[in-house]
Amino acid sequence: MARHRPPSFSMLREMHVHNRKKLQNAMAEKLESIGQRLAGVVLLQGGEERYRDCTDHLELFRQESFFAYLFGVREPGFYAAIDIATGQSILFVPRLDPDYAVWLGEIHPPSFFKEKYGVDAAYYVDEMVSVLRKFDASLYLLHGLNTDSNRYCKPATFQGIEGFEQDTKVLHPVLSECRVIKSELELELLRYVNEVSSAAHVKVMRSAQPGLKEYQLESTFQHYCYMEGGCRECSYTCICATGENRQEVLSFSLNTFLVFLYSAVLHYGHAAAPNDQIASDGAMALLDMGAEYHFYGSDITCSFPVNGKFTEKQRLIYTGVLEAQKAVISKMKPGISWVAMHKLAETKILEALKTAGCLKGNVEDMMENRLGAVFMPHGLGHFLGLDTHDPGGYPQGMSRINERGLVSLRTVRTLEAGMLITVEPGCYFIDAVLDPALEDPVLSRFLNREAIDKFRGFGGVRLEDDVIVTSDGCENLTNCPREISDVEDVMAGGPWPRT
Amino acid sequence: MARHRPPSFSMLREMHVHNRKKLQNAMAEKLESIGQRLAGVVLLQGGEERYRDCTDHLELFRQESFFAYLFGVREPGFYAAIDIATGQSILFVPRLDPDYAVWLGEIHPPSFFKEKYGVDAAYYVDEMVSVLRKFDASLYLLHGLNTDSNRYCKPATFQGIEGFEQDTKVLHPVLSECRVIKSELELELLRYVNEVSSAAHVKVMRSAQPGLKEYQLESTFQHYCYMEGGCRECSYTCICATGENRQEVLSFSLNTFLVFLYSAVLHYGHAAAPNDQIASDGAMALLDMGAEYHFYGSDITCSFPVNGKFTEKQRLIYTGVLEAQKAVISKMKPGISWVAMHKLAETKILEALKTAGCLKGNVEDMMENRLGAVFMPHGLGHFLGLDTHDPGGYPQGMSRINERGLVSLRTVRTLEAGMLITVEPGCYFIDAVLDPALEDPVLSRFLNREAIDKFRGFGGVRLEDDVIVTSDGCENLTNCPREISDVEDVMAGGPWPRT
Numbered sequence: 001m002a003r004h005r006p007p008s009f010s011m012l013r014e015m016h017v018h019n020r021k022k023l024q025n026a027m028a029e030k031l032e033s034i035g036q037r038l039a040g041v042v043l044l045q046g047g048e049e050r051y052r053d054c055t056d057h058l059e060l061f062r063q064e065s066f067f068a069y070l071f072g073v074r075e076p077g078f079y080a081a082i083d084i085a086t087g088q089s090i091l092f093v094p095r096l097d098p099d100y101a102v103w104l105g106e107i108h109p110p111s112f113f114k115e116k117y118g119v120d121a122a123y124y125v126d127e128m129v130s131v132l133r134k135f136d137a138s139l140y141l142l143h144g145l146n147t148d149s150n151r152y153c154k155p156a157t158f159q160g161i162e163g164f165e166q167d168t169k170v171l172h173p174v175l176s177e178c179r180v181i182k183s184e185l186e187l188e189l190l191r192y193v194n195e196v197s198s199a200a201h202v203k204v205m206r207s208a209q210p211g212l213k214e215y216q217l218e219s220t221f222q223h224y225c226y227m228e229g230g231c232r233e234c235s236y237t238c239i240c241a242t243g244e245n246r247q248e249v250l251s252f253s254l255n256t257f258l259v260f261l262y263s264a265v266l267h268y269g270h271a272a273a274p275n276d277q278i279a280s281d282g283a284m285a286l287l288d289m290g291a292e293y294h295f296y297g298s299d300i301t302c303s304f305p306v307n308g309k310f311t312e313k314q315r316l317i318y319t320g321v322l323e324a325q326k327a328v329i330s331k332m333k334p335g336i337s338w339v340a341m342h343k344l345a346e347t348k349i350l351e352a353l354k355t356a357g358c359l360k361g362n363v364e365d366m367m368e369n370r371l372g373a374v375f376m377p378h379g380l381g382h383f384l385g386l387d388t389h390d391p392g393g394y395p396q397g398m399s400r401i402n403e404r405g406l407v408s409l410r411t412v413r414t415l416e417a418g419m420l421i422t423v424e425p426g427c428y429f430i431d432a433v434l435d436p437a438l439e440d441p442v443l444s445r446f447l448n449r450e451a452i453d454k455f456r457g458f459g460g461v462r463l464e465d466d467v468i469v470t471s472d473g474c475e476n477l478t479n480c481p482r483e484i485s486d487v488e489d490v491m492a493g494g495p496w497p498r499t
Numbered sequence: 500m501a502r503h504r505p506p507s508f509s510m511l512r513e514m515h516v517h518n519r520k521k522l523q524n525a526m527a528e529k530l531e532s533i534g535q536r537l538a539g540v541v542l543l544q545g546g547e548e549r550y551r552d553c554t555d556h557l558e559l560f561r562q563e564s565f566f567a568y569l570f571g572v573r574e575p576g577f578y579a580a581i582d583i584a585t586g587q588s589i590l591f592v593p594r595l596d597p598d599y600a601v602w603l604g605e606i607h608p609p610s611f612f613k614e615k616y617g618v619d620a621a622y623y624v625d626e627m628v629s630v631l632r633k634f635d636a637s638l639y640l641l642h643g644l645n646t647d648s649n650r651y652c653k654p655a656t657f658q659g660i661e662g663f664e665q666d667t668k669v670l671h672p673v674l675s676e677c678r679v680i681k682s683e684l685e686l687e688l689l690r691y692v693n694e695v696s697s698a699a700h701v702k703v704m705r706s707a708q709p710g711l712k713e714y715q716l717e718s719t720f721q722h723y724c725y726m727e728g729g730c731r732e733c734s735y736t737c738i739c740a741t742g743e744n745r746q747e748v749l750s751f752s753l754n755t756f757l758v759f760l761y762s763a764v765l766h767y768g769h770a771a772a773p774n775d776q777i778a779s780d781g782a783m784a785l786l787d788m789g790a791e792y793h794f795y796g797s798d799i800t801c802s803f804p805v806n807g808k809f810t811e812k813q814r815l816i817y818t819g820v821l822e823a824q825k826a827v828i829s830k831m832k833p834g835i836s837w838v839a840m841h842k843l844a845e846t847k848i849l850e851a852l853k854t855a856g857c858l859k860g861n862v863e864d865m866m867e868n869r870l871g872a873v874f875m876p877h878g879l880g881h882f883l884g885l886d887t888h889d890p891g892g893y894p895q896g897m898s899r900i901n902e903r904g905l906v907s908l909r910t911v912r913t914l915e916a917g918m919l920i921t922v923e924p925g926c927y928f929i930d931a932v933l934d935p936a937l938e939d940p941v942l943s944r945f946l947n948r949e950a951i952d953k954f955r956g957f958g959g960v961r962l963e964d965d966v967i968v969t970s971d972g973c974e975n976l977t978n979c980p981r982e983i984s985d986v987e988d989v990m991a992g993g994p995w996p997r998t
């Protein structure tokens with residue numbers, strides 16, 4: 001009955017087998033390169049189910065992403081191991097006590113999960129110490145910095161772990177790097193979730209109209225993804241901002257340009273700003289929403305006029321952002337620097353702003369003075385996969401560039417085939433950023449105050465596609481109307497994809 | 500644009516003012532009754548926003564329920580206080596550092612929240628010690644057992660708390676008791692959320708058909724509640740079980756009858772059993788779903804044949820459960836024992852099973868031997884409010900009845916005006932329960948094995964309404980088709996409510 005056809009569970013199982021094999025090989029290579037013997041067991045601890053505060057209200061469980069990457073296990077309370085020498089994979093299943101509490105559905109034995117998840121063996125968690133002892137080798141545990149959150153993931157722990165030799169340094173960078181380069185099977189899944197999310201965005205675009213509450217757009221998106229695509233969750237809380245609210249999507253002081261931006265830059269829709277305004281006639285909508293299927297997500301932003309027709313001002317800004325996105329995507333291929341892509345996008349946006357009369361002077365001079373960050377303060381994009389901000393953006397030895405705008409980049413890497421990265425240029429008119437810039441002796445030289453003032457309250461435009469780097473270019477997984485004529489046509493009821 | 504009209508925010512603010520006043524009075528009364536002087540400050544700590552594992556994936560924040568009850572604050576990181584002598588209410592607002600991180604939308608000063616939430620004063624959290632010191636009195640902190648989860652809520656804590664006298668015993672029972680009896684303003688909100696949820700159930704009923712995935716029913720429900728009612732969240736994870744899955748909704752061994760049932764008895768739809776089966780022709784659907792609005796929830800269960808027409812067997816069981824529900828609701832009023840209501844429901848169900856040929860013998864004998872619990876192992880209902888299982892079911896001095904079935908009751912209290920309680924009789928055919936019962940020398944005397952075997956695989960039926968006790972009876976907030984003729988008519992496209 002659903003409109004989209006998700007990958008089969010056996011394909012997904014194969015994908016995880018492949019992910020494990022990849023880690024095994026990478027760990028073997030790593031151990032060799034640092035002169036350690038080919039031995040040891042990778043041990044991960046899966047996530048735990050959580051209750052709300054002191055109540056018995058159970059939150060819907062979502063597996064920790066590293067664990068999900070390797071094992072695809074949907075249930076809470078698991079551990080899992082991979083023997084590096086042989087590749088043997090083992091699941092440890094929590095023992096549910098039938099005499100203690102009500103069954104949470106049927107209780108399955110380890111053999112059920114061995115079969116379900118295609119591992120080589122499965123035991124109960126309480127058998128873990130004795131099983132692991134047979135390997136007579138170090139445990140490689142996951143401990144390392146997430147460079148988007150600036151927090152560390154915590155290594156597995158269990159009763160009896162003190163009896164094992166432990167290493168918490170080797171695994172994290174190796175496993176993170178595995179996740180950076182997507183396999184063909186992962187891509188199949190990522191294509192699916194992008195297909196569903198793109199179609200859902202189109203559905204929303206078609207149903208948008210003045211007078212709707214922002215959350216009605218959110219609800220329409222979520223319903224489409226679940227009803228037609230089986231996607232129970234979104235990759236992140238939907239951002240559905242119309243009109244002035246887009247200021248909240250991205251408002252911060254000029255000082256923060258030089259601060260590491262660990263928090264989500266694009267923040268609306270959360271509990272303190274819950275998509276509850278009315279979309280008004282003449283306003284732009286900025287909708288940043290993506291579905292998740294079997295732990296893999298999408299991250300797509302569309303911007304369009306709520307009433308279906310671009311005004312001249314909207315057209316000017318939108319075109320600049322679209323040109324930036326198209327220019328970047330046309331250049332993406334292995335060997336290209338992501339920083340160069342960010343700057344390319346900035347250039348295109350500055351050119352458009354100059355055409356609109358907002359800027360004066362030489363675009364090269366503007367670039368040298370990092371003016372682009374006044375209008376696009378966030379980075380051009382980020383890795384995407386099991387997390388919206390997938391790890392691996394700053395591997396050991398790489399660090400943030402301490403310049404306005406560039407400091408916000410979630411990666412500064414050179415593109416490689418298999419990287420999935422979002423391309424999300426944006427252009428925003430934010431009082432809290434513009435006012436200090438107009439006072440700044442260097443930046444103000446380029447700014448045409450009168451013209452800029454006409455765009456105050458306009459908010460902003462962002463266009464975000466999910467793009468995979470291929471051997472000789474790239475493939476855009478997202479398929480939403482982007483050209484102004486297409487957006488207007490689809491909003492008026494025209495077909496999509498156009499035939 | 501939305502079909503339903505939620506209570507205004509100013510009405511909700513007034514509701515919280517009333518809730519605080521009620522606590523103040525109750526605390527004053529309590530202090531007097533235990534001979535303590537009328538002084539001291541109630542201090543609560545609100546919930547914190549959470550990230551998923553080590554990532555920057557922010558979970559959608561939902562305020563802790565006691566804090567929400569008193570202050571209605573939607574944002575994370577707050578503290579709040581009520582001076583018992585004067586009733587003065589104070590919010591403590593987290594100080595967000597504009598120079599450190601990106602703003603999560605606009606940063607509002609304490610005065611904004613003072614206005615928004617109608618408290619008497621607001622300061623920053625970092626001013627809390629000096630503000631509280633002025634009261635020169637004990638802090639009453641929230642610490643106590645949740646009798647559904649068997650876990651304790653944790654009292655507020657902050658830097659400098661060691662400088663204050665603290666009491667963690669008085670507040671919890673008093674505040675829990677405040678939540679048990681609903682005010683007129685709370686009722687207005689509860690009526691709203693029940694109106695939306697009832698209409699959403701009707702929408703789902705109308706769209707049900709063989710071939711749909713269970714989650715498509717869930718998605719339809721959620722979409723209606725958000726789109727038409729502005730309810731962003733459900734009170735609990737939707738249970739959408741069809742056919743044999745209803746075994747998972749409620750399957751456990753006979754031994755658990757004598758064990759305290761702290762976990763959710765009715766568990767399906769969670770990560771390990773995610774509403775992913777196909778609803779088949781001839782199967783019954785059991786849908787337990789409720790929306791939440793401004794922290795207050797609903798909890799409604801409908802059972803109906805997926806194809807819209809009851810079979811004879813379905814009719815027999817459904818009628819028994821419906822008769823049980825109607826009998827209970829017709830009797831509910833202040834002074835009535837909830838245990839008596841539970842037994843009344845059991846009696847009605849046993850009578851229906853006898854009519855269906857499944858049971859033989861005298862219903863009174865069956866009741867004496869607690870046979871009802873074989874077919875309805877859960878309690879008849881529970882308090883409902885900011886939590887699906889609202890606190891106060893077992894106040895100090897009351898305890899569970901250690902008998903089959905009765906031990907599962909979430910309250911054994913005598914009804915009082917203002918109590919909101921679910922009435923949810925059910926009848927299930929669960930192999931894991933029936934088989935031991937058939938082996939039991941006492942229970943088996945009543946069981947007609949051949950007739951029962953014909954119902955194996957049938958699953959079960961549950962009907963759940965949310966009912967408020969009034970001064971001389973009760974009011975049913977739920978308005979879903981219940982009579983078989985109504986269910987069949989509505990599923991065939993007939994109007995609801997019937998005109």
Ligand SMILES: [Mn+2]
Pocket residue numbers: 299382422424464
């Ligand atoms: Mn993004």
Ligand SMILES: [Mn+2]
Pocket residue numbers: 798881921923963
């Ligand atoms: Mn219930």
